[in-house]
Amino acid sequence: MNNPTYHNVHNKFKLNGYHLTKEDLIRVAYSFIKEGDYFEKPLGVFILDWFDDRSYLEINTSGSTGTPKIIQVEKQAMVNSALATGDFFGLEPGKKILHCLPTNYVAGKMMFVRAFILGLEMEFVAPSSNPLEGIDETFDFCGMVPLQAKNSLKDLHKIKKLIIGGVKVHKSLEQELVKLPIEIYETYGMTETITHIAAKKIGEEAFTVLPNVTVSVDERHCLVIDAKNISEEKIVTNDIVKIISDTQFVWVGRYDNVINSGGIKLIPEQIEEKLSTLIPRRYFVFGESDATLGEKLVLYIEGEPIKIDESVFDVLDKYERPKEVKFIPSFKQTATGKIIRSESLDSIKA
Structure with missing residues (x-):
């Protein structure tokens, strides 16, 4: 049929x-x-x-x-x-x-x-x-x-x-x-x-x-989707x-979120997953320009400043520990509730 x-x-x-x-x-x-x-x-x-x-x-x-x-x-x-x-x-x-x-x-x-x-x-x-x-x-x-x-x-x-x-x-x-x-x-x-x-x-x-979908990766280890019933072209994503x-x-995680800190590549989503039950609010980690490391890892938490006990970072590897914790009053997000990292950061720079 x-x-x-x-x-x-x-x-x-x-x-x-x-x-x-x-x-x-x-x-x-x-x-x-x-x-x-x-x-x-x-x-x-x-x-x-x-x-x-x-x-x-x-x-x-x-x-x-x-x-x-x-x-x-x-x-x-x-x-x-x-x-x-x-x-x-x-x-x-x-x-x-x-x-x-x-x-x-x-x-x-x-x-x-x-x-x-x-x-x-x-x-x-x-x-x-x-x-x-x-x-x-x-x-x-x-x-x-x-x-x-x-x-x-x-x-x-x-x-x-x-x-x-x-x-x-x-x-x-x-x-x-x-x-x-x-x-x-x-x-x-x-x-x-x-x-x-x-x-x-x-x-x-x-x-x-x-059904009718196959996947592979490109040289960045990002997902490539082959779904001919949906798209004639292969869809190359930024998802590692x-x-x-x-x-x-x-x-x-996302390729465009990867942080290069002192030559170590850090994937924010992996770090966020480890912290997922330990931070009481919405949060994300991001790479901030640093004279020594190139980029330093910063933890951004939504809302008014609160005390974060250093022990919560014990679940992280040595290089994954945030160099700084900062607070953003309110994160920017899409209609589906996905945090838009860059716009959230822009909101405190403005």
């Missing part, structure tokens, strides 16, 4: 309890734009864009790794991504899913594409920080950002299979999630890969790629990884 195209709407698709055809969806879109709630308007715009004459959409990137920009994404590539997710997570027609992500960004758009391409029954709710509050139903599948999962811990039993993306799952949250009797996955992806191209069960180390096989990898 041929894969569905972006012109199709599956006959099992439901939105908030109603079977909707393509024509119905276009009518709903106009209604959302004209008189919908704040979170429904972007979905209305997306539906009309999806069913226009163009073969592509223009989508905003998050800006976590540089200046936010608009990229063109082929609609058929989004369909192919939805099919791969369906295969990987067993999303069959008639399964119930909860959509609680903003549709301004690709993750929220893709939840919708999965629903009408795979024939899922979708409950579409406002993208709040605690989306399961007051909901009595159970769902087969849902996507959240870590903040939503953290605030929903007591209600996550209502979801059989949960994917978490947008930001890396913090160690303390992971320790809570592994106790729950449901399937929870952390995903890896970006706007350019049309959301996730890999996932790993919470508590596991290695990501496994979705350890390759297990052409379908599995372990994420290590």
Whole structure:
């Protein structure tokens, strides 16, 4: 059987309890734009864009790794991504899913594409920080950002299979999630890969790629993604990884964050992981110019200054210990809650 195209709407698709055809969806879109709630308007715009004459959409990137920009994404590539997710997570027609992500960004758009391409029954709710509050139903599948999962811990039993993306799952949250009797996955992806191209069960180390995706590394040890159904070109990332096989990898850190301190290359994310349960607030480490070392490692903590006991750094290797601890009143972040390091630093220089 041929894969569905972006012109199709599956006959099992439901939105908030109603079977909707393509024509119905276009009518709903106009209604959302004209008189919908704040979170429904972007979905209305997306539906009309999806069913226009163009073969592509223009989508905003998050800006976590540089200046936010608009990229063109082929609609058929989004369909192919939805099919791969369906295969990987067993999303069959008639399964119930909860959509609680903003549709301004690709993750929220893709939840919708999965629903009408795979024939899922979708409950579409406002993208709040605690989306399961007051909901009595159970769902087969849902996507959240870590903040939503953290605030929903007591209600996550209502979801059989949960994917978490947008930001890396913090160690303390992971320790809570592994106790729950449901399937929870952390995903890896970006706007350019049309959301996730890999996932790993919470508590596991290695990501496994979705169908029709293979991975390798370049000379920097950065991940190279080969996903022909999504992108004709290989996607070269700035994510340093350890390759297990052409379908599995372990994420290590960002190449553009690497600190060269006295000839020793330090990966901030590895240091941050070691400190993950020891610093009581959000934090990150960064390389600051230094006359002797070239770059010195500085720990930046969000909020008013507090006393940090030196003993917390005993978990670090000799070269990983911060040379200085500084405080930033409020970190800059993306819409998904990912800290933007450079902008956060700029905020205290201004």
